[in-house]
Amino acid sequence: MQIIEVHTKSRPSTVYCGEGAYARAEEFLRDKDTFIVTDTNVYRLYGEKLRADFPSARICVVKAGERHKNKATLFQILDEMLQAQLHRNSVVAAVGGGVVGDMAGFAASVYMRGTRLVQIPTTLLSQVDSSVGGKTAIDYGGVKNVLGAFYQPEYVFCDPVFLQTLPPREIKCGWGEIIKTGVLDAKIGDRILENASRLYDLQFMKEIVADCIRFKANVVEQDETEKSGVRKCLNLGHTTGHALELKYGRRSHGEYVLIGMWLESVIAEREGVCTAEYAARVRELIALAQKRIPAFADARSVVKYALLDKKNSEKGIVDMILPKARGEYAEYRLSAEKYAQYLTLLQERQA
């Protein structure tokens, strides 16, 4: 098991990563007033185990799925927290994927202006990405993650035991963010390419999870609240990915990120931000998890979702992060019109 410290300004966070992490969670929560938030999928698989391991905890079960990451579910959690008469010293434990972690984290941040929070991520995506760094949110008014808070968990317990029960769709979703990290960090990128045949191998997943967390911790320590710009790099592929997700919403978040990175690698190449060779390497990484870029009817129209993105700083302009060179990225801005032209590339199935 590895222990990774995240030294953020607001509150330090400790990540336990590897076999035994769940046992650490049990130990930590044993004597606490604990409120578990999980979803119907996780509860079906692990509900009995959770009841047995945390007999005095209250368990709040929300509907599974990205489309329930909304105001109604947030207030379901808050209502149950109030009914349970949680106080500031109570601990909210998010047991689930990114959606559960984002909503439970947001609820913990606003309840009495902040209760204690730990994350027990159960998906590959939430282990490598969303459980670390303190971003919490819900979708609202047709905009992804538009309401939320930066709120660091005291602990993150990433145990590979949960990865064993993940369906392939969820593993692929996680690879979306892992490959994004591989584009941002040259060593991680090399490692993924060297182990191309082991993407669904539990041992390799365990190793790469720790690498990705270490990379993310370093970024978050430099720019916890996305003010200096360093943290913006984590949005690679997300401008297009989020916009597609809002419009189509059938595939997983990670898959949309992969498709978003694919388009953004083309934009980077055509706009002269990166070389054709480097764009090819990015697409080689993407192809490991996403062999084929599907066609999206009317993809051009997703520009309107991209214009609502939080990263934008000027009206009519879409801000995005583009790959530049090994381990380098660029902040880039395109007019809505030009971006819409690029989006038409997604209207045809790619080779």
Add this chain to the structure above:
Amino acid sequence: MQIIEVHTKSRPSTVYCGEGAYARAEEFLRDKDTFIVTDTNVYRLYGEKLRADFPSARICVVKAGERHKNKATLFQILDEMLQAQLHRNSVVAAVGGGVVGDMAGFAASVYMRGTRLVQIPTTLLSQVDSSVGGKTAIDYGGVKNVLGAFYQPEYVFCDPVFLQTLPPREIKCGWGEIIKTGVLDAKIGDRILENASRLYDLQFMKEIVADCIRFKANVVEQDETEKSGVRKCLNLGHTTGHALELKYGRRSHGEYVLIGMWLESVIAEREGVCTAEYAARVRELIALAQKRIPAFADARSVVKYALLDKKNSEKGIVDMILPKARGEYAEYRLSAEKYAQYLTLLQERQA
């Protein structure tokens, strides 16, 4: 005009206090994408002025009154922020009393995980207390301020120009928090007693506002998020005050704080936390603004609201801050039963 810096860990905050503060706000907001939040009362008095002074700002007008400090109003503000397509660099300007400041501040803290925020408090209460220190919140599920965030405004512009149009009820409300500060800080207490005849004198209000802000800034710098306990002192009178406010809700917040402090001074005396002489001084200060403590039918039953208070750390126990000696306070805990007995003292009108 005085300039008071609040050096909080999350973000420094600058308070301009005195004549000319509003002109500074105009100057600061001139070139910003500005979103003003105000209420129907303030808009009736100052709407035209705001439209003239901030011609490009959007103005969101919420219903005036403590009972609208709720989820519906919070989401009205957020919906209008989304419609206005605010980005993270936009500035939310709260122009109003404590209710407007608390809700606009909370909305600013969660919108895109934080937009810029300035406070332009227009009531005595919000100038001396709520606009400084970053506490934001709404009431929910029958609990005061139970959902919120610690979120520092970049600037607070406290201009006495607004105090001229305040009705006496609002001035008295402000005195509730000023007198609380006078109990916590011996010098401010002395100053209030020396100027007992000048409570409704604009010149004296101006002076005491700056003193109170300086006191609060110092407390908030030591304990921004109410973790170490120092900031808890600001809750003097609020355990009982909030509980009465939740049950009866007709008087102003400040008046309930005065009544709460009165009861808590009796508790402090009878529990041996302070001397009879010191309790008499506290009641002398209270009597300057609240000559007579009214009778509350069934006051004993407000114990159930006090048991939901955020400050409590154990079930069945009510945590409160009691006056101890000149400039000293004590954290004190009473069983619900014992506290209910004390509450019966409020069932009869006091001499």
